[in-house]
Amino acid sequence: MTQFSLNDLEKIVHERAHSGDPESWTAKLYAKGIGKAAQKLGEEAVETVIAAVSGDTKAVISESADLIYHWLVVLGISGVSLDDVLAELERRTERSGLAEKASRQRTD
Numbered sequence: 001m002t003q004f005s006l007n008d009l010e011k012i013v014h015e016r017a018h019s020g021d022p023e024s025w026t027a028k029l030y031a032k033g034i035g036k037a038a039q040k041l042g043e044e045a046v047e048t049v050i051a052a053v054s055g056d057t058k059a060v061i062s063e064s065a066d067l068i069y070h071w072l073v074v075l076g077i078s079g080v081s082l083d084d085v086l087a088e089l090e091r092r093t094e095r096s097g098l099a100e101k102a103s104r105q106r107t108d
């Protein structure tokens with residue numbers, strides 16, 4: 001099993017974002033801002049969905065990696081840490097998914 005964690009990738013993203021390296025995709029995305037980063041996240045999500053419904057296992061892995069990397073970029077630009085999201089997920093372990101859904105305020 002790999003020792004690499006999302007915490008490791010979050011650190012890399014943070015370092016590369018502020019590296020000023022013209023060769024860094026991360027630095028480029030941060031400079032373009034949340035609009036471009038969010039667009040890339042959406043594209044990778046769609047590509048992951050397409051890979052999954054096609055039953056293309058290798059593509060699911062590759063597109064999921066792209067998705068998670070771009071998700072961490074969007075989190076970083078938004079000033080949200082991975083730990084913030086994990087804390088929310090941990091809070092949700094206290095009840096079932098359906099109970100969680102029922103507890104949400106409907107806005108429509």
Ligand SMILES: N=c1c2ncn([C@@H]3O[C@H](COP(=O)(O)OP(=O)(O)OP(=O)(O)O)[C@@H](O)[C@H]3O)c2ncn1[C@@H]1O[C@H](COP(=O)(O)O)[C@@H](O)[C@H]1O
Nearest residue numbers: 009012013016017023024025026027040043065066069070
């Ligand atoms: N995990 C990733 C990662 N996954 C995907 N990508 C990049 O995401 C980009 C977008 O993918 P696309 O297929 O959409 O590329 P594209 O068609 O050129 O995109 P557009 O210009 O059309 O928007 C590509 O350039 C990929 O290389 C990543 N770039 C970086 N990382 C991680 O971040 C680290 C630092 O990277 P740099 O910031 O580039 O040094 C790397 O060592 C990796 O650990």
